[in-house]
Amino acid sequence: MTEKNDFEPTIVGFTCNWCSYRAADLAGIARIKYPPNVRLVRLMCSGRLDPTFVMKAFAEGADAVMITGCHPGECHYLEQNYKALRRYLLLRRTLVAMGIEAERLHLAWASAAEGIQLAREITEMVERVRTLGPLNWHLNGSQPEVTNEAAGKKLQEIELEVTS
Amino acid sequence: MTKDNGGIPQEKIGVYVCHCGTNISATVDVEDVAQWAADKLEHRGVVIARDYKFMCSSLGQELIENDIRELRLTRVVVAACSPHLHEKTFRTACENAGLNPYLCELVSIREQVSWVHTDKVAATAKSKAVLSGGVERVLWHEPLEAMSVPIHPATLVVGGGIAGIQAALEIADAGHPVYLVEREPSIGGHMAQFDKTFPTLDCSACILTPKMVDAGVHPNITLMTWAEVEKVDGYVGNFDVTVRQKARKVITDLCTGCGICEEKCPKKVVDDVYEAGLAYRKAVYTPFPQAVPNYPVMDLKNCIYFDTGKCKACEKFCPTNAIDFEQEDELIGFQVGNIILATGYDMFDARKMSNYGYGRLENVFTSMEFERMCNASGPTEGNIVLRDGVSTPKAVGIIHCVGSRDKNYNEYCSSICCMQSLKFAHLVDERTGAQVYNFYIDIRTPGKGYDEFYNRIVEEGTHFVRGKVAEVTNAARLNGEKEKLIIQVEDTLIGKQRRIPVDMVILSAGLEPRHDAKDVAKLFGISCSADGWYIEKHPKLDPIATMTEGIYIAGCVQGPKDIPASVAQGAAASARVLGKIQQGEMKMEPIRASVIEAQCSGCRICNDLCPYNAILFHEDTMLSEINPALCQGCGTCVAACPAGAITGTGFSNEQVLAQIEGLLMSV
Numbered sequence A: 001m002t003e004k005n006d007f008e009p010t011i012v013g014f015t016c017n018w019c020s021y022r023a024a025d026l027a028g029i030a031r032i033k034y035p036p037n038v039r040l041v042r043l044m045c046s047g048r049l050d051p052t053f054v055m056k057a058f059a060e061g062a063d064a065v066m067i068t069g070c071h072p073g074e075c076h077y078l079e080q081n082y083k084a085l086r087r088y089l090l091l092r093r094t095l096v097a098m099g100i101e102a103e104r105l106h107l108a109w110a111s112a113a114e115g116i117q118l119a120r121e122i123t124e125m126v127e128r129v130r131t132l133g134p135l136n137w138h139l140n141g142s143q144p145e146v147t148n149e150a151a152g153k154k155l156q157e158i159e160l161e162v163t164s
Numbered sequence B: 001m002t003k004d005n006g007g008i009p010q011e012k013i014g015v016y017v018c019h020c021g022t023n024i025s026a027t028v029d030v031e032d033v034a035q036w037a038a039d040k041l042e043h044r045g046v047v048i049a050r051d052y053k054f055m056c057s058s059l060g061q062e063l064i065e066n067d068i069r070e071l072r073l074t075r076v077v078v079a080a081c082s083p084h085l086h087e088k089t090f091r092t093a094c095e096n097a098g099l100n101p102y103l104c105e106l107v108s109i110r111e112q113v114s115w116v117h118t119d120k121v122a123a124t125a126k127s128k129a130v131l132s133g134g135v136e137r138v139l140w141h142e143p144l145e146a147m148s149v150p151i152h153p154a155t156l157v158v159g160g161g162i163a164g165i166q167a168a169l170e171i172a173d174a175g176h177p178v179y180l181v182e183r184e185p186s187i188g189g190h191m192a193q194f195d196k197t198f199p200t201l202d203c204s205a206c207i208l209t210p211k212m213v214d215a216g217v218h219p220n221i222t223l224m225t226w227a228e229v230e231k232v233d234g235y236v237g238n239f240d241v242t243v244r245q246k247a248r249k250v251i252t253d254l255c256t257g258c259g260i261c262e263e264k265c266p267k268k269v270v271d272d273v274y275e276a277g278l279a280y281r282k283a284v285y286t287p288f289p290q291a292v293p294n295y296p297v298m299d300l301k302n303c304i305y306f307d308t309g310k311c312k313a314c315e316k317f318c319p320t321n322a323i324d325f326e327q328e329d330e331l332i333g334f335q336v337g338n339i340i341l342a343t344g345y346d347m348f349d350a351r352k353m354s355n356y357g358y359g360r361l362e363n364v365f366t367s368m369e370f371e372r373m374c375n376a377s378g379p380t381e382g383n384i385v386l387r388d389g390v391s392t393p394k395a396v397g398i399i400h401c402v403g404s405r406d407k408n409y410n411e412y413c414s415s416i417c418c419m420q421s422l423k424f425a426h427l428v429d430e431r432t433g434a435q436v437y438n439f440y441i442d443i444r445t446p447g448k449g450y451d452e453f454y455n456r457i458v459e460e461g462t463h464f465v466r467g468k469v470a471e472v473t474n475a476a477r478l479n480g481e482k483e484k485l486i487i488q489v490e491d492t493l494i495g496k497q498r499r500i501p502v503d504m505v506i507l508s509a510g511l512e513p514r515h516d517a518k519d520v521a522k523l524f525g526i527s528c529s530a531d532g533w534y535i536e537k538h539p540k541l542d543p544i545a546t547m548t549e550g551i552y553i554a555g556c557v558q559g560p561k562d563i564p565a566s567v568a569q570g571a572a573a574s575a576r577v578l579g580k581i582q583q584g585e586m587k588m589e590p591i592r593a594s595v596i597e598a599q600c601s602g603c604r605i606c607n608d609l610c611p612y613n614a615i616l617f618h619e620d621t622m623l624s625e626i627n628p629a630l631c632q633g634c635g636t637c638v639a640a641c642p643a644g645a646i647t648g649t650g651f652s653n654e655q656v657l658a659q660i661e662g663l664l665m666s667v
């Protein structure tokens, strides 16, 4: 890994086949630029997101994971993205408990028409993770840097942010 | 989860990296990527890695086909454009060369790499990572066969507006049975309410009524009006439909449509649907004289007998004893192979924009009220008059885009209101000679003959004021404003505030999804946008199909559009259905989930997760089973099964986990 100041994070992004992957296609077609740090995995639906996929990505060296799907109410399988939302909230709790900053997992909705928005989400995510620095939790052993209290507060904020 | 085979590759993988002219090669060093794959992924089974100018061209495909034959490739990975564009192309190439098409993986280094990045070094590195993910993934691919299901020859059409009528007639004319289900007492939809239709100004009834009659008497059409679909089970080819036929309280076999019951019924009700609130109907009624079918229905909420237990005037006077107060709702079940939804639109409620005064200022009308007023068989017999029913307006203001192109209401353009406003301008001019002012944001007339129509209206002397109207008020301030409606607007062409006094204001209200669009979408298992318009399979290339196989959409249910476009969609949807019927059976993508019985613990967690009720629980064996014809392959159950007992073909855990490993292998 490089020095923290010129650190380039590696991020795995999960997309659903119908909206967010198409948003990524659209960003391409419209030549909208975003940093090359995110590598996408296409699933049929965000509902397919098995929590182990996220864990696997972290275990294999991803500094962060992004989950994307259709907007609530627009999932092509009716409402499976709500299930993804629930899993996401749970996953963040788990990550915090494991000593991984909650910000390393991010959920974003993007419709097939929202190439610009998806590119912006990716750019912002990369920025955030650049500031966080590399994920080296396996080097630190299992000592969470975040206190339970701080983590709890953070999670409350996050839940408010995604559910509102 | 890389497929470990003790260092000896079992599969023979061909890797093909596309330049896409310079679309990819300008930002990605494609030769380097191919060379890297040949060197660094050899131990994963890559036996050949090539780069080529245009992989999707016939020469590019031949390259792959020859390699499959000569090198006996067992897997193919193409690094090129998005799978949404050319996955099928490369799968077909594999199939042509005798390789199962599902053993091919397409990774996108164009939309997801070269087009969105600028740094060539980083883009090349990312391409390698993405390619490596594809190689790891393809090792876990399995040969799949497309599934085939039989197609029942009958079709359900929901909604009897012009789009639904057209669709039903096309299919019926081709010799196949159609069930046409309409919620109102008659088919016809919005078009039945109009007098003239733009841009030709032909009489709406003259062109619509013959089609309505055809649909009513067609031997292949089972027409059910005053009816709604209550339940839909099954899947493409074999839907089980249950329709609730609401009690008309009229025995249709006996009724001759003479209209005596309606004449004798003492109860008057404001007709909010057909007459847009401008006139009355009775409690037993046919909505309009040309209604199809021509039997009346009884509106139980307003019937005096159902309210007080006394009256039955209709029964007394009916010459054929066709009134039956005991008649109950009936549930009718049948099977169809395909479904077309053509449930149309609702009008934006102009009351919501209180600054325009509708509902408060007497002589502010909605567009639908005005349509009825223009109609020769409407409440004013085609006379354009003020609310008092007698005075002819001397000046009329028509406000465009009411509730459309407005962040506070609907952001979209309702597409028909400019033309409809121009039509109104013409009708006012022709019938009253009044001064007409059109208040517009932009004039949008992109249809055939539409701009010509606009020019014609300009030449007729209609005034055009460019600006979004701020307010309609009756508070007179200046000379000549007394007892007038004053339209306050910034005329953006001259950069001035103007107050224009008129006698009548018409609000060209926008089109909105049906108020119950979301419930209906849910009933049929399709999705709608946040607005509520139904989502097509592809906005450009497949505006007729939905994501749910066997369910098509036509007309305004998909988004605001004019009559020609609605008719075209109705016809297009029927052509798609006819194609399916013709085939007798259809192939379906084998992306499906299935339960590995030996691993299922019978916990039933998956059972409620499926949006299509595809998961069945066998009480006897205590095992869950997935109906592959119902499953659409979203994968939610696969992710949820705590026992890991469900696999998702095409998107298995192994495939995804291996891909993640590949993506993150240091390059």
Ligand SMILES: Cc1cc2nc3c(=O)[nH]c(=O)nc-3n(C[C@H](O)[C@H](O)[C@H](O)COP(=O)(O)OP(=O)(O)OC[C@H]3O[C@@H](n4cnc5c(N)ncnc54)[C@H](O)[C@@H]3O)c2cc1C
Pocket (backbone or CB within 6 Å): B158, B159, B160, B161, B162, B163, B164, B181, B182, B183, B184, B187, B188, B189, B190, B191, B194, B196, B197, B198, B199, B227, B228, B229, B342, B343, B344, B345, B367, B368, B371, B416, B420, B423, B514, B520, B554, B555, B556, B557, B561, B562, B563, B564, B566
């Ligand atoms: C004021 C005005 C003027 C217009 N003038 C013109 C014109 O001059 N020229 C032109 O080209 N276009 C015009 N249009 C546009 C035109 O109205 C539409 O293009 C056309 O009517 C769309 O037809 P449709 O069949 O899609 O929908 P609709 O006409 O809305 O028909 C839908 C049908 O489905 C039924 N339905 C709804 N929900 C259900 C359900 N759940 N179950 C069963 N049935 C259901 C409804 O009762 C209705 O009969 C005008 C529109 C407006 C608002």
Ligand code: SF4
Pocket (backbone or CB within 6 Å): B264, B265, B266, B267, B283, B284, B298, B302, B303, B304, B305, B306, B311, B312, B313, B314, B315
């Ligand atoms: S019972 Fe009376 S009110 Fe009801 S429909 Fe018959 S006549 Fe009309």
Ligand code: SF4
Pocket (backbone or CB within 6 Å): B595, B599, B600, B601, B602, B603, B604, B605, B606, B607, B623, B624, B640, B641, B642, B643, B644, B645, B646
């Ligand atoms: S969730 Fe898994 S274990 Fe539980 S019933 Fe469904 S398939 Fe069987």
Ligand code: FES
Pocket (backbone or CB within 6 Å): A016, A017, A018, A019, A020, A044, A045, A046, A047, A068, A069, A070, A074, A075, A076, A077, A080, A081
């Ligand atoms: S299909 Fe996009 S989230 Fe379900």
